[in-house]
Amino acid sequence: MSQKNYIWDFFEKSTSDLSKAKCNKCHKLYSLGSSEPKRQTIHGLKLHLSKFHGEENRQYLKRQEKDAEKEEQKLEAKLKRRNQKFQSQQAVLIAAVVANLYKPQFSKWNKQGP
Numbered sequence: 001m002s003q004k005n006y007i008w009d010f011f012e013k014s015t016s017d018l019s020k021a022k023c024n025k026c027h028k029l030y031s032l033g034s035s036e037p038k039r040q041t042i043h044g045l046k047l048h049l050s051k052f053h054g055e056e057n058r059q060y061l062k063r064q065e066k067d068a069e070k071e072e073q074k075l076e077a078k079l080k081r082r083n084q085k086f087q088s089q090q091a092v093l094i095a096a097v098v099a100n101l102y103k104p105q106f107s108k109w110n111k112q113g114p
Contacts, residue, residue: 005042006060006063006064006067007042007045007046007049007060009059009060009063010023010024010025010045010049010053010056010060011023011024011030011045012024013032014029017029017035018035019031019032019033019034019035019040020032021045023045023048023053025053025056026052026053028048030044030045030048031044032044032045046060
């Protein structure tokens with residue numbers, strides 16, 4: 001699942017150097033660690049926001065927190081559905097076991113007589 005990181009609301013990737021991103025506020029370039037997208041990191045960008053742009057950093061953290069809360073709610077709902085399904089399956093299994101325990105044993109009586 002591809003997900004946009006809110007850090008990109010405050011930075012944009014450099015077109016001239018693929019290993020750098022430019023801060024939208026102070027226009028300085030910061031390293032992404034690599035020009036290869038799969039090897040890039042946003043750690044330096046987050047550090048820059050926290051050190052030099054407090055208000056933007058608070059906005060970034062607030063957005064990240066809201067996303068984390070939404071994700072937690074989704075996971076809790078999924079867990080609740082799984083628990084309900086498990087409890088339903090468990091009830092069916094218990095009912096089957098109980099039915100087998102108390103089932104009259106006609107096969108023995110038919111063979112031996114009453």
